[in-house]
Amino acid sequence: MPLTCKQLLQNHPQAWREATVHPFLEQCRLGTIQQQQFNTWLVQDYLFVVDFTRMVGRILHSAPVAHFDVILGGLSALKDELSWFKEKAAERKLDLNTQKQLTCKEYCDYMYSIAAMPYSVQATALWTIEFAYNQGWQLVGVIPPYTEFSERWGNPGFTEYVKLLEQQADEVLQSSSENVQQQAEAVFLNIARLEKDFWQMAFSATQ
Numbered sequence: 001m002p003l004t005c006k007q008l009l010q011n012h013p014q015a016w017r018e019a020t021v022h023p024f025l026e027q028c029r030l031g032t033i034q035q036q037q038f039n040t041w042l043v044q045d046y047l048f049v050v051d052f053t054r055m056v057g058r059i060l061h062s063a064p065v066a067h068f069d070v071i072l073g074g075l076s077a078l079k080d081e082l083s084w085f086k087e088k089a090a091e092r093k094l095d096l097n098t099q100k101q102l103t104c105k106e107y108c109d110y111m112y113s114i115a116a117m118p119y120s121v122q123a124t125a126l127w128t129i130e131f132a133y134n135q136g137w138q139l140v141g142v143i144p145p146y147t148e149f150s151e152r153w154g155n156p157g158f159t160e161y162v163k164l165l166e167q168q169a170d171e172v173l174q175s176s177s178e179n180v181q182q183q184a185e186a187v188f189l190n191i192a193r194l195e196k197d198f199w200q201m202a203f204s205a206t207q
């Protein structure tokens with residue numbers, strides 16, 4: 001049986017829950033998140049998205065032409081997302097010219113290392129990263145004052161994009177060797193852990 005994205009979720013329900021359900025998101029839903037926690041997330045996630053955009057650019061380099069449409073659509077959404085982050089930061093008078101915190105740096109370094117892996121592993125990583133936010137923010141729901149944030153990653157268009165990423169990853173995993181499938185599973189688990197750590201990094205922020 002070839003590995004699929006669904007199978008990864010079924011194999012690791014606990015790791016996935018920890019990646020997508022966190023007090024940070026719960027307190028966004030309740031409106032009780034503190035400013036420094038939210039602002040830390042916002043600035044660090046901007047820095048993350050800059051490096052994530054580079055990762056998607058590198059995935060394009062490895063992808064079959066038949067996968068270009070979806071990936072280019074993702075890159076175009078990232079163009080919009082990067083300007084949106086700058087707007088949100090300006091509204092809050094936050095300086096984006098900031099150092100990465102350790103967890104953010106670890107995650108960005110990890111994304112960089114993924115470029116050396118087979119395309120099916122990269123495609124799985126891309127789906128995992130996008131699905132984590134799609135699910136995490138969707139569970140928050142569209143409640144003010146963070147409506148705009150939950151909608152960005154929870155909206156139907158983004159959900160559809162994540163489904164296409166899943167299809168592309170499944171398609172190439174199907175013809176991957178067992179060894180490569182194991183790599184894909186390890187990458188899924190590492191990303192799930194980094195997602196959990198990223199929420200925790202913002203949640204623990206005191207300044």
Ligand code: HMH
Binds near residue numbers: 129133
């Ligand atoms: C930490 N994971 C993190 N930030 C994001 N913006 C995404 C995933 C989805 O793009």
